[in-house]
Amino acid sequence: MDQSNLTNAKTLIAAEGVTCCFGKHRAVSDISFTIQCGEILGILGPNGAGKSVTMQIICGVLSANSGKVIIAGKTAYWLPAGTATTLSGSNRRRVPVLLCLSKGN
Numbered sequence: 078m079d080q081s082n083l084t085n086a087k088t089l090i091a092a093e094g095v096t097c098c099f100g101k102h103r104a105v106s107d108i109s110f111t112i113q114c115g116e117i118l119g120i121l122g123p124n125g126a127g128k129s130v131t132m133q134i135i136c137g138v139l140s141a142n143s144g145k146v147i148i149a150g151k152t153a154y155w156l157p158a159g160t161a162t163t164l165s166g167s168n169r170r171r172v173p174v175l176l177c178l179s180k181g182n
């Protein structure tokens with residue numbers, strides 16, 4: 078993927094080489110894509126293909142083992158498990174990771 082695509086002002090979300098493993102199981106393997114402003118993207122695939130894991134990585138619920146995610150021109154990175162806590166109704170729950178956006182690329 079051309080590096081200029083990742084930081085293009087019209088690119089809303091970009092992923093390059095994103096991989097996520099759970100132990101020896103590779104849930105997502107080297108995924109790359111870009112979503113331009115105004116585009117609608119559908120993720121299709123059979124059960125266990127990694128659709129939900131991909132969305133959880135983009136949203137910051139899971140961390141990727143490798144690769145890069147850029148949202149609105151800012152590089153996303155993940156803080157370790159237990160860093161963030163949120164309130165869900167009256168129940169407190171732990172968030173596995175916290176997605177942060179860097180000030181620069």
